[in-house]
Amino acid sequence: MVEATAIPHAGPLRRLLRRKLALFGLAIIFLVVGGAVFAPLIAPFPPDEQLFEGLTLFGEPMPPGGDFLMGTDLLGRDLFSRILYGARTSLIIGVVANGVALVIGTLVGVLAGFIRGWFGAVLMRFTDLMMAFPALLLAICLAAIFQPSLWIVAMVIALVNWVQTARVVYTETTSLAEREFIAAEKTLGASRTRILFRHILPHLVPTLIVWGTLGISVTVLLEATLSFLGVGVQPPTPSWGNIIFENQTYFQAAPWLVFIPGAAILLLALAFNLVGDALRDVLDPTQRGAD
Amino acid sequence: MIVGAKPIAAPLSGAATPLLCVRDLTVSVRDRGTVRPLVSDLSFDLHAGETLAIAGESGSGKSITSLALMGLLPNNVAVTSGHADLEGIDLPALPEAQMRPLRGAKVAMIFQEPMTSLNPVHTIGAQLSEAILAHETISRRDARAKAIEALARVRIPEPERRLKQYPHELSGGMRQRVMIAMALAMRPALLIADEPTTALDVTVQREVLDLLRDLQQETGTAIILITHDMGVVAECADRVVVMKSGRMVESGKVLDVFARPAKSYTRDLLAAVPRLGAGAKRGAPQPPAAQVPVARLVNAKVHFDLGANFLGRPTHRVHAVEGVSFDIRPGEIFGLVGESGCGKSTIAKALAGLVRHDGHIEVSGQQLSSLTAQGRKQICRDIQMVFQDPMAALDPRMTVGEAVAEPLLIHGVGTAAERHARAAELFDRVGLTPHQMSRYPHEFSGGQRQRICVARALALKPKLIICDESVSALDVSVQARVLALLEELREEMGVSYLFISHDMAVVENIVDRLAVMYLGQIVEMGTRDQVFGDPRHPYTQRLLDAVPIPDPARKGRPHIRPAGAQPSPIRPLGDPPAQLALRDIGAGHLVAALS
Amino acid sequence: MAGYLFRRLVQSALILLGVSFITFLLLYVLPADPVRQIAGRSATAQTVENIREQLGLDQPMLVQYGRYLTGLVQGDMGRSYLQKTEVSSLIAARLPASLLLMAGGIACELLIGLTFGIVAAIYRGRPLDQGLMVTSFVAVSAPQFVVGLLLLYLFAVRLGWFPIGGYGTFAHLVLPALTLGIMGSGWYSRMMRSSMIDVLRQDYIRTARAKGLSRRRVLLRHALPNAILPIIAMIGIDIGIFMGGIVVVESVFGWPGIGQLAWQAIQRVDIPIIMGVTMVSAAAIVLGNLIADLVTPFIDPRIKLR
Amino acid sequence: QGYTPDPNATPGGMITVTYKDDVATLDPAIGYDWQNWSMIKSLFDGLMDYVPGTTELRPGLAESYDVSEDGTVFTFKLRSGVTFHNGREMTAEDVKYSLDRVTNPETQSPGAGFFASIAGFDEISSGEADSLSGVEVIDPLTVKITLSRPDATFLHVAALNFASVVPKEAIEEWGTDFGKHPVGTGAFKLGEWTIGQRLVFEKNADYWRDGVPYLDGVTFEVGQEPIVALLRLQQGEVDVPGDGIPPAKFQEVMGDPAQASRVVEGGQLHTGYITLNVGMEPLDQLPVREAINMAINKERITQIINGRAVPATQPLPPSMPGYTEGYEGYAFDVDGAKAKLAEAGLEDGFTTELYVMNTDPNPRIAQAIQQDLKAIGVDVEIRSLAQANVIEAGGAGQAPMIWSGGMAWIADFPDASNFYGPILGCAGAGEGGWNWSKFCDESIDTMATEADSFTDPSAPERLEMWSEVYQKVMEQAPWVPVFNEQRYTMKSERMGGEDALYVDPVSIPVNYDYVFVTE
Numbered sequence A: 001m002v003e004a005t006a007i008p009h010a011g012p013l014r015r016l017l018r019r020k021l022a023l024f025g026l027a028i029i030f031l032v033v034g035g036a037v038f039a040p041l042i043a044p045f046p047p048d049e050q051l052f053e054g055l056t057l058f059g060e061p062m063p064p065g066g067d068f069l070m071g072t073d074l075l076g077r078d079l080f081s082r083i084l085y086g087a088r089t090s091l092i093i094g095v096v097a098n099g100v101a102l103v104i105g106t107l108v109g110v111l112a113g114f115i116r117g118w119f120g121a122v123l124m125r126f127t128d129l130m131m132a133f134p135a136l137l138l139a140i141c142l143a144a145i146f147q148p149s150l151w152i153v154a155m156v157i158a159l160v161n162w163v164q165t166a167r168v169v170y171t172e173t174t175s176l177a178e179r180e181f182i183a184a185e186k187t188l189g190a191s192r193t194r195i196l197f198r199h200i201l202p203h204l205v206p207t208l209i210v211w212g213t214l215g216i217s218v219t220v221l222l223e224a225t226l227s228f229l230g231v232g233v234q235p236p237t238p239s240w241g242n243i244i245f246e247n248q249t250y251f252q253a254a255p256w257l258v259f260i261p262g263a264a265i266l267l268l269a270l271a272f273n274l275v276g277d278a279l280r281d282v283l284d285p286t287q288r289g290a291d
Numbered sequence B: 001m002i003v004g005a006k007p008i009a010a011p012l013s014g015a016a017t018p019l020l021c022v023r024d025l026t027v028s029v030r031d032r033g034t035v036r037p038l039v040s041d042l043s044f045d046l047h048a049g050e051t052l053a054i055a056g057e058s059g060s061g062k063s064i065t066s067l068a069l070m071g072l073l074p075n076n077v078a079v080t081s082g083h084a085d086l087e088g089i090d091l092p093a094l095p096e097a098q099m100r101p102l103r104g105a106k107v108a109m110i111f112q113e114p115m116t117s118l119n120p121v122h123t124i125g126a127q128l129s130e131a132i133l134a135h136e137t138i139s140r141r142d143a144r145a146k147a148i149e150a151l152a153r154v155r156i157p158e159p160e161r162r163l164k165q166y167p168h169e170l171s172g173g174m175r176q177r178v179m180i181a182m183a184l185a186m187r188p189a190l191l192i193a194d195e196p197t198t199a200l201d202v203t204v205q206r207e208v209l210d211l212l213r214d215l216q217q218e219t220g221t222a223i224i225l226i227t228h229d230m231g232v233v234a235e236c237a238d239r240v241v242v243m244k245s246g247r248m249v250e251s252g253k254v255l256d257v258f259a260r261p262a263k264s265y266t267r268d269l270l271a272a273v274p275r276l277g278a279g280a281k282r283g284a285p286q287p288p289a290a291q292v293p294v295a296r297l298v299n300a301k302v303h304f305d306l307g308a309n310f311l312g313r314p315t316h317r318v319h320a321v322e323g324v325s326f327d328i329r330p331g332e333i334f335g336l337v338g339e340s341g342c343g344k345s346t347i348a349k350a351l352a353g354l355v356r357h358d359g360h361i362e363v364s365g366q367q368l369s370s371l372t373a374q375g376r377k378q379i380c381r382d383i384q385m386v387f388q389d390p391m392a393a394l395d396p397r398m399t400v401g402e403a404v405a406e407p408l409l410i411h412g413v414g415t416a417a418e419r420h421a422r423a424a425e426l427f428d429r430v431g432l433t434p435h436q437m438s439r440y441p442h443e444f445s446g447g448q449r450q451r452i453c454v455a456r457a458l459a460l461k462p463k464l465i466i467c468d469e470s471v472s473a474l475d476v477s478v479q480a481r482v483l484a485l486l487e488e489l490r491e492e493m494g495v496s497y498l499f500i501s502h503d504m505a506v507v508e509n510i511v512d513r514l515a516v517m518y519l520g521q522i523v524e525m526g527t528r529d530q531v532f533g534d535p536r537h538p539y540t541q542r543l544l545d546a547v548p549i550p551d552p553a554r555k556g557r558p559h560i561r562p563a564g565a566q567p568s569p570i571r572p573l574g575d576p577p578a579q580l581a582l583r584d585i586g587a588g589h590l591v592a593a594l595s
Numbered sequence C: 001m002a003g004y005l006f007r008r009l010v011q012s013a014l015i016l017l018g019v020s021f022i023t024f025l026l027l028y029v030l031p032a033d034p035v036r037q038i039a040g041r042s043a044t045a046q047t048v049e050n051i052r053e054q055l056g057l058d059q060p061m062l063v064q065y066g067r068y069l070t071g072l073v074q075g076d077m078g079r080s081y082l083q084k085t086e087v088s089s090l091i092a093a094r095l096p097a098s099l100l101l102m103a104g105g106i107a108c109e110l111l112i113g114l115t116f117g118i119v120a121a122i123y124r125g126r127p128l129d130q131g132l133m134v135t136s137f138v139a140v141s142a143p144q145f146v147v148g149l150l151l152l153y154l155f156a157v158r159l160g161w162f163p164i165g166g167y168g169t170f171a172h173l174v175l176p177a178l179t180l181g182i183m184g185s186g187w188y189s190r191m192m193r194s195s196m197i198d199v200l201r202q203d204y205i206r207t208a209r210a211k212g213l214s215r216r217r218v219l220l221r222h223a224l225p226n227a228i229l230p231i232i233a234m235i236g237i238d239i240g241i242f243m244g245g246i247v248v249v250e251s252v253f254g255w256p257g258i259g260q261l262a263w264q265a266i267q268r269v270d271i272p273i274i275m276g277v278t279m280v281s282a283a284a285i286v287l288g289n290l291i292a293d294l295v296t297p298f299i300d301p302r303i304k305l306r
Numbered sequence D: 001q002g003y004t005p006d007p008n009a010t011p012g013g014m015i016t017v018t019y020k021d022d023v024a025t026l027d028p029a030i031g032y033d034w035q036n037w038s039m040i041k042s043l044f045d046g047l048m049d050y051v052p053g054t055t056e057l058r059p060g061l062a063e064s065y066d067v068s069e070d071g072t073v074f075t076f077k078l079r080s081g082v083t084f085h086n087g088r089e090m091t092a093e094d095v096k097y098s099l100d101r102v103t104n105p106e107t108q109s110p111g112a113g114f115f116a117s118i119a120g121f122d123e124i125s126s127g128e129a130d131s132l133s134g135v136e137v138i139d140p141l142t143v144k145i146t147l148s149r150p151d152a153t154f155l156h157v158a159a160l161n162f163a164s165v166v167p168k169e170a171i172e173e174w175g176t177d178f179g180k181h182p183v184g185t186g187a188f189k190l191g192e193w194t195i196g197q198r199l200v201f202e203k204n205a206d207y208w209r210d211g212v213p214y215l216d217g218v219t220f221e222v223g224q225e226p227i228v229a230l231l232r233l234q235q236g237e238v239d240v241p242g243d244g245i246p247p248a249k250f251q252e253v254m255g256d257p258a259q260a261s262r263v264v265e266g267g268q269l270h271t272g273y274i275t276l277n278v279g280m281e282p283l284d285q286l287p288v289r290e291a292i293n294m295a296i297n298k299e300r301i302t303q304i305i306n307g308r309a310v311p312a313t314q315p316l317p318p319s320m321p322g323y324t325e326g327y328e329g330y331a332f333d334v335d336g337a338k339a340k341l342a343e344a345g346l347e348d349g350f351t352t353e354l355y356v357m358n359t360d361p362n363p364r365i366a367q368a369i370q371q372d373l374k375a376i377g378v379d380v381e382i383r384s385l386a387q388a389n390v391i392e393a394g395g396a397g398q399a400p401m402i403w404s405g406g407m408a409w410i411a412d413f414p415d416a417s418n419f420y421g422p423i424l425g426c427a428g429a430g431e432g433g434w435n436w437s438k439f440c441d442e443s444i445d446t447m448a449t450e451a452d453s454f455t456d457p458s459a460p461e462r463l464e465m466w467s468e469v470y471q472k473v474m475e476q477a478p479w480v481p482v483f484n485e486q487r488y489t490m491k492s493e494r495m496g497g498e499d500a501l502y503v504d505p506v507s508i509p510v511n512y513d514y515v516f517v518t519e
C-alpha cells in the first residue's frame, strides 16, 4: 500500500529548505527586504516626487503600465517607487513593532500564568485594564505631545498590541504549568527562569507563530490609522498602510492604489506564515512523521 | 486459508467456525518516508463466548492490533497485508462508511487510557445514550433507560444520578466501568479490552475483572483482553497469545502456556512475574540502622481547599494527607500502598516540595518548610522523584540526553563535556545505549522512557528517590529489569526509596518496610513480613485479597466485594476527620485501632 | 460561583476606575482646548474665561476628576460641550445599534472562522487547507473600509439583495456585520484550525468513533465543544478590537452607533462624550471578558470558577 | 421682496438629504456647523434675511427697519401675526429675549461675539447685567436696538442664525435640551429626530411667507459616508448629498453627461489659505513670507482637487463685495522666490513645519505645498492632526504654517469685514485666538474699524476701504491665499427650482424653503 522510500537524515535548515512553500515564503521575504534596502537603487523615481506627467489633465492618477510600472497616485507619484520605500516603514512596523508586542505579550502572559499568586493577578488585571483602555486616544495624545515618528508609532503599536497575546499566552501557560513534566523540572531543582525559558516557551511557539504572522497585517494597517491621527510617519513618507488609507475611497476609480499595497501586505504576512509554519514543523520533534 | 507454517492459536472447540479469524495481519507505519512494520504476520482465531488474552512487552504491537481491528489506526499507520474476518467480513479492508455501523454494534473497544477516553464536556449519560442511539432506532427516553440499565449492570451506585455527572467527577475506576458499560450496552459480538485495569488499584481492578467475566457469562460476548499483567491473564483468559516486537511468540490455552511455556521468551515472562509471597523468600530485611533518617514525616498534613462562598472563602477541604508520620532510613526501601485517591502521591509531592504541607517534614535533617530558595535547590540534590507516567514527566521537546544531563546543568556540575559523559554513563547504567541520547521521548517505548526517568533521577546521586507508581505501566519483564536496577543501585550507592505502588506483589518483592494508607491516614505500618505475613487491619486484608494470582489453576476464588459508597476525603470546612491512633503490636508493627 | 462573581465585579469596577483616571489624565494633558471649540472664532477673551469657569475647567485636574467620578457614580455622565445634551442620553440612543452590530460581527466571525477552521483542520495539509489559509490571511489583511464598500457595491448596489446602508431590519445588519466580522474570521479560522487539530488527536475522539458515530456527529458534538474552549477567551478580547472597527463600519453603512459619536467627539475634543464612550466601551470589554470567563464552565465542566 | 417665486413650482413631496456628521444641535444660539446651519435657517427666522440664492439682504421677521443718521440706532417694525411652531404669536419681547439669551455667557453661544457692538454687551458678557441695555421693546411689534458704535455689518448680524427669534417658554421647558426640541417661526418644524439616524422636517403650514415652503418635508439622514450617499443618489434614494460629490467620484460624475447635467456649480464665500506665523523664525522676515507666497503653484493644487476651485490672490473670495478685481498678488515664480530667500540671507533654505487637518484632501494639498517649497529649498515637515489639535497649535502660536483646509473660513455673512476680525486682526492674535499668523498691524486694524463704522454696508467708499485693507495685509504676506473653492451640488432628477437655490451662498447645500420636486 505504501511505497518504501528512504530519506536520509538532514539538519533543520536543510529540511526547511526542502519544503517548497517555505522556500516560496523565504523568497518573498528576501524580495521585500531587498526591495526595502535597495529602494534607492531600484526605484525608478524618488518616492515623493509629484511628477507632472503623473497626473492626467483632470488630475487623475495614471493606471499601471508605460513609464509607471504600478501606476501613479493622486499626486502623480510613482506607486512602484512608493511601494519600495514603503516597505521600509512597513517592515519595521509589521516585523519589529509587532515582534516587540509579541515578546511583551508573551512575557506578561507567561509570567502571569506561571507565577500566579498576587503577582500574576496584578499582571493580568493590568492586562485587562490595557485591553479596556482606548488605544486610539492614547495615540492621539502622544501624537499631539511628541514629534510624530516611525519610532513613536512602533512604540504605540507595541504598547497596544501585546494585550491580546498576553491573554492567550496566559491561558495556555496556566494549562502548561499543570503538566507533569513541569513538576518534574521543579523536583530537579530547576529555577523558574529555566522552566519558563527552556520548558514553557518552546511549547507556546505554534500559537505565537499564528499570532505573530497574523499580527503583521493588522499592525501594518494599524500604523496607517495611527499615522492618520498624526502619530506615525507623516506624509510624504510612504508606508503600505498609508498608501491604502490615502486612496481607499478611490478603490473604484483607481483600484491599483488600494489593491497593490494590499497585496503587498498580504504577501508579506503570508510569507512569514509559511516560513513560520515550516519552522515549527521542522523544530517540533513531536510532529516528526506525523501529518 | 490457514497458513500452517505459522503458529496459530488453536480453536477451543474445533467444530464451530471462529467468530474472528485473523490471518497474517501486518500493520506498518510510514515514518519519515520509510515504511516499517509494527505488527507482522499475526494470526489467531477467536470463538464466541471466549476470552483471548494478548500479552507481551510494551511496544509489541498489542494496541496497534486492536486498533487495526476497529479500523481506527492513526493516520500514518495502515494494514499492509493479511486480513481479519469477523463473521466473514474482512474488517481492515472495509471502507470507512461501511466500517462505521459495525463499530460499537459488532466490535466494541475499551481503550487503554480510561482517564482520557471520555469526552470531558459531555455527561456520562449523554455519552452512553449516544452510543445506544447510534445503532438502534429508539426514543431518547428508551435510550436513557438502557443507559441506566447498563450503568447498573457495571454496578455503579446510583446510576440515575451518575448520568448527569461529568467524567472528571468520577474516580478512575468508575470511569473505566463507564467505558465498559458503554461498550457492552451495544451488545457487541466482540469486545476488545486494551489494558482495562492498568491504571487502577487492585481493589478496583478486581471489580472490573469480575465484571467483565460476569458480563461475558450473561451475553456470550467474545473478549480480547490485552494486558501485561500475567496475574490478570491467569485469572480471566481462556487462551493467550504472547507477542514480542510485533510478532506472535506463542499461543495456546492459558493453563498449558502457564504450565509448559514452549518458548524461552514466554518462560522469561512468566519467571519475571512478581508473586505475592515470593518476597518472603528473599530473606529478612536489614535491621534498621540507627542513623539519621533520610526523610522524616511527623504528623504531616496536606489540605486542598475547594469551593468558594461569596467572599471567596473555601467551603470544603480535601484532607488528602491527614497526620502521617514515618521515617525512611538510609538504604531502605519504604513502601506506600493504598487505594486510588488515598493520598500516596500527595505525600510524594509534599516530600518533593511540590505542594504545601502542615506539620513537620524533614529531609536529610533539614526541615522543608523553613528552607530558603537556595536551600530548597540544595535539597533537590538529595531527593529525586520518578513519576508515574514517564511520557508526561519528560519535556516532549527536549532530547532525552539533554533531559538526563539537565539536573547536572541546573546544579552546575561539571563542564558540558563532563555532563555529557556522565549522561552517557547513566544511559549505560539503566540499560540504554548512549547513541539513543539524541532522540526525543516519543521515540521510545514506555519501559525505555521509564528507565530514562530513572537515569535522570540518578544523575545527582540523591539520597532518596521517590518512585510514584513507577513500574505500574510496564510489562513484567521490563518491570523486573527496572526493579532489579533499583535494587542494584541501592546496593551500590546506598540510595533509599519511597516506593509507591498499587501492585501488592511488586511491593512485597521489593520493600523493606511499608505503610498502608486509607483516606489520608496510615492504617497499618511495619516491616514487609509483619504486614504481609500478619495483616491486622481489615483494610490491609482486603487489599491483599484482591491481588490477582498468576496461576490459572487457582481461578475463580471468591472475593469480598466492597459494599456501599466509598467514604470521601472531602469534608466541609471546620470538620476535620478523626485522627486514627496507631498502636504498636510488637516489634514496630503499628496498626490503627478500629473505629 | 456567587463569590467569584462578586470578586470579579469588584475587580471590574477597579479596572473601570483605572481606565477613567488614565483617560481623564490623557484628555487633561491633551493639547487641545475644548473651550476654544465651544466659544467659537468670534469669542472675546472674557467669553472664553466665562465658559471655562462655568464648565469648571479652570479647576485642578484632580478636582475635575473627582467631580466627574461623583457624577458617574450617580449615573450622570455630564453634558456634551458642543451638543449640550446629556451624554447618557446620547449614548443610550446609539449604544443598542453598536451592540447589535458587535453581536452581528461576532456571529459572522464565529460562523465563518469556525467553519473555515474546522474544514481546514479536517483537510489538513491538503490544497483546501492551504486555500483556506490564504483566505484567512486575505481576510486579516483587507482594510475594512474597502471591504465595506466592496460588499456594499456588490450586494446592495449591483445585486440589490440588501439595502444600501441604514439601520432597522435584519437585512440592514448583514453587510455591516459581515464587514466587521471578516477580519476576525481570519483569526478565528487559524486559531480554530490549530485547536481542532489538537482535539482531533485526543483519545475521546477515538472513543466517539469507536461507538460508530457519524463523522458529522464526531466533529460537531465531540470535537467542536472542546476545540472551541481556547477560542472563547478570544471573544472577550474581540469586543476591544471591534471598538476600532465600528468607527469605520458604522460610517460606511450609516449605522447609528457610538463609533461615529466618538469619532466626532475626538475631532472636536468634546470631553464628556469621549469620557462617556470610553467608559461604556471599557465596561463592554470588561463585561465581555467576564462573560467569556463565565461561559467557559458551561462548555467545560472541569473548569471551576474560583 | 426682491424675489419672484418660480412659476413652475408645485407644492408637495418630500426630499432626502444626507450628511456624514451627526447634527449636534438645532439650537440657533449654539449651532455653528456645516450641517445644521441651513437647517436652523429653515426652522427659525431672524429680523433680517437674504433673498434666496443671493447675498442680498431683505427684511425677515422685521417688516421694515429704520437706521438713525449716525448708524447706531436700529428700529425694527415686526410683522404681525407671525406664530411660533407652538402656536403662540411672536412679539418684540421674544426678540429681546433671544438677543439677551445669545449674549448671555450661560448660553455659551459661539456666536455671542457677533453682537459685541450692541450697547450693554460688555456688561452682559462679564455677568454684570443679564439683559442687553441696547435692546428695547417699544411696543409689541417694535424693537429698538442701540449700538455702542456704528457697525456697518449689523444688518448682516441680524440675519445670522444666532439672532434667530426663539420662544422663551420653550427654552424654559427644555433648558439645554432645546437644541433637540427646537421651536421657531421658520418654514419647517422638526417632526421626528432619531439620534444618529435621521431628522424629519415638516412643512409649517402657518408659515408667514405665503406660498413657501413648497416641500411637505425634508428628511435628513446623518452618518452617511459621502461615497455611499452618492451611490444612493445614483440609485434614486437620495435627492441631495449634503457633503457634496466626494473627490473619488468627481470624475465619474462629471464624465457622465446625464449625471453632470444634475450638478450645479457656483461660487462660495470661501478661501483656502496657508498661515505664516509672523512671530516665528524665519517667517518673521517679510522676504521669506513673500518667497513662500511666490513658491506655491496654485494651479497645480487646484488640479489636485479636480479643479474644483479657482486660484486665489487675496483673502477675499471673488464673489465677496470688496474683492479687488485685477489684484495680482504674488504670482508663481520659483526664481523670484529664491531671490527673495537670498535677500533674507536664507539661500540655503530652512526647515519648518506645516500643520494640516487630517481629512482628505488636506494632507494631499499639504504635500503639494511641501513639494513646491522644496523647490526653493524650504524643507517642510507635515504634521497631520485632528482638527482640535491643529486649532490648538494655531491658537497657541506654535505652528509655523497651517493649511486652513477643513477648518477654513466660510463667511458667516457676505461682508468683507467677515474675513478680517478674528483671523487677521489684532483681536485674534492673542494666545488662543484664531489669527494663526499672529499678524497684528495696528494701522490696518484702525482702518478696518473705520470701514466698519459706515452705516451702509455696501457704500462704495467702504468697499474701497476694505479692498485697501486686504491689499495692505497682502503686502505683509501673513497668508498665502491658495484657492477659492467652487461649490458643486448634485441633485436628483426630480429636484426643481433655480440653480441659484442649489448654490445659495448662505444656505448650504440648498435653500430648503424654495426648492421643490417635479413629480
Ligand SMILES: Nc1ncnc2c1ncn2[C@@H]1O[C@H](COP(=O)(O)OP(=O)(O)OP(=O)(O)O)[C@@H](O)[C@H]1O
Pocket: B029, B031, B038, B057, B058, B059, B060, B061, B062, B063, B064, B065, B074, B076, B077, B112, B228, B444, B445, B446, B475
Ligand atoms: N502513531 C504511531 N507512529 C509511529 N509508531 C507508532 C505509532 N503508534 C504506535 N507506534 C509504535 O508501534 C509499536 C507498537 O505499539 P502499541 O501501542 O501497539 O504497543 P503495545 O503493545 O500496546 O504497548 P503498551 O503495552 O505499552 O501499550 C510501538 O513500538 C510504538 O512505538
Ligand SMILES: Nc1ncnc2c1ncn2[C@@H]1O[C@H](COP(=O)(O)OP(=O)(O)OP(=O)(O)O)[C@@H](O)[C@H]1O
Pocket: B201, B304, B305, B318, B319, B320, B338, B339, B340, B341, B342, B343, B344, B345, B346, B347, B502, B569
Ligand atoms: N490539586 C488538588 N486539588 C484538590 N484535590 C486534590 C488535588 N490533588 C489531589 N487531590 C485530592 O487529594 C486526594 C489524594 O490524592 P492523591 O493523588 O494523593 O491520591 P493517590 O493515593 O496518589 O491515588 P492514585 O493511586 O490514584 O494515584 C484525592 O482525593 C484527590 O482527589
Ligand SMILES: [Mg+2]
Pocket: B062, B063, B064, B112, B194
Ligand atoms: Mg498499548
Ligand SMILES: [Mg+2]
Pocket: B344, B345, B346, B468
Ligand atoms: Mg497517585
Ligand code: NI
Pocket: B001, B021, B023, B083, B085
Ligand atoms: Ni481467512
